[in-house]
Amino acid sequence: MSLSPYVDLLRLPGVLRLVLVALVARVPHAASGVVVTLHVVLTLDKGYGQAGVVVAAVTIGSAIGAPWRGRRVDTLGLRRALVPSVVVESAVWVVAPFLGYEALVVAAFVAGLFLVPVFSVVRQSLGVLVPPAQQRTGFALDSVGTELTFMLAPVVGVLVATQVSTTVALVSVGVSTVAAGALLIWFDPPTRTSQVHARAAAAASVDAEGAVPLATPVPAAAVPGAAVVRVVTPALMVVLAAAVAVSFVLNATDVSIVAALESWDRESSVGWVIALWAGGSVVGGLAYGAGRRAVHPLVLVLVLALLTLPAALAGTPLLLAAAVVLAGVPCAPALSSITAALVRLAPEERRGEVMGWQGTAMTVGAAVGAPLCGWFIDRHGAGAGFLTASVLGVVLAGGGLLVLRLSRDRSLRSATVVAPDAADEAPVTVDARG
Structure with missing residues (x-):
């Protein structure tokens, strides 16, 4: 790498x-x-x-x-x-x-x-x-x-x-x-491209004249009469759903790690096991960022959910440690992919708000993931917590990918239906060379 x-x-x-x-x-x-x-x-x-x-x-x-x-x-x-x-x-x-x-x-x-x-x-x-x-x-x-x-x-x-x-x-x-x-x-x-340009111009002005401009660029959205930019789109909602799913899996895994170690009377090992989990995420994040291909957030969430499954089968703290390192590898890639997609989809005028919605989506996933997995852990043991995180993560990510596939197929069918009509209405041209 x-x-x-x-x-x-x-x-x-x-x-x-x-x-x-x-x-x-x-x-x-x-x-x-x-x-x-x-x-x-x-x-x-x-x-x-x-x-x-x-x-x-x-x-x-x-x-x-x-x-x-x-x-x-x-x-x-x-x-x-x-x-x-x-x-x-x-x-x-x-x-x-x-x-x-x-x-x-x-x-x-x-x-x-x-x-x-x-x-x-x-x-x-x-x-x-x-x-x-x-x-x-x-x-x-x-x-x-x-x-x-x-x-x-x-x-x-x-x-x-x-x-x-x-x-x-x-x-x-x-x-x-x-x-x-x-x-x-x-x-x-x-937080705006215009601010970067304004500061570059200000720096050039300082170099040229030795004077520091005092004016700060006003965000466009703060100007009276500025247009309200549409921010909610189906693509953006899919990415926010991916944020909910990844947060669900991560928080459910967190609770399950604690429960598993507590069941083995190894509460003192919680810190280093979670550190190994985070270490796997660091390695995965660095590798993903250094790579050349971007991956859709839902695909990475699906991989995260699948790689969480081996932790459900771990019977000792050492096996659990190895399993969570593996489960940690897709964490940072999934989170960074979600952020990159939101930045790409959100207009600058509303990007701060969209980043806020990302935080809300992560909170919703955490609020559901921890208690739901806790309910299964109380009744069936720590392995059930990892299993719940994995299965529901696969369902959420797989469902999102299916929705995207159906949406694309529908768009292609619509384009196929419209194309002949468009051809009929096109002006007829004569090749002058004939």
Whole structure:
């Protein structure tokens, strides 16, 4: 596997800095779930079920707020759209350690509603900074970076929560949220092609005249009377359905890994097994991004679901570890393929909103996948969780591919019917050479 596509990618103006900013800015979100869970269980002395309610409140708030926040980025510009999220979310996590359980549930919902849209902003900016021919590599690298963040940040969160206190851990999440938001506001990555051109012109003006222009390009959607661009199309809905399916499989697999290790009294192995799973995803993502062919998101989701099946047959922790490495390989490719497809299908004027809908679709998949597989695990064991993830993933992806095939066949039949009529109505021409 050659890494030259990534070298070429990181040489593009602004891309390396965006990747580094994204790695840091995602840390608060990646750590918050486990920190909140430990705070509810260890400090508030509640059960894991009640901790799940708090995490679910964040998730529901995020699902509702993501498209709205993305639309604010589209209409107001990044900096103005980020300020309310940074203020509200950081305030919630700083105050959270001093709230009772019921108030914490409400506060968690508000935090989710105003969650700093790091993921969608980074993907939106990559779609602007990276030429179409290199976007598959760019989004693959983004998925790999996300995996690395989610491998490391929860570990740090657990260490602070257990070795110091959950109060310090939650306040740290709040402080790091401010830092992440400030970093994004300072960097102000472009979310429109027009912004890239305007900044290039501004840089040229500085070089020529030594003066820094103060005007910032206004997003077109914010201009009164600007046309409303149609964003919902059948193709876009299919890709969002793929996002639901991949999130379902991933979250169901996550729950099943924990259940399997717990059934073998190997709870202490959860961390390294999940790290191996993420490691497989990193390898798969790097290989996919360095390759030359793009694959439809539904095909990658289908592969992901099929490669999850061997985990259902694992009878020991070592066999499970090997199985989840295999299952992890298509994860990052599937996620990056979904993002690349959405960027290609969504007009720039509505791309922030569409990235928000991607987050909502992932949330829906997670909200269904974890509890449904948990229900099967409680009744039939951990293997049933992996089996459910695999079978339903195959059904969802296979069903989506079937719908696409039928849609194409219908389009071809329509074209065949229309073609003769069009030929009859075509003007008759005479060859002058005859």
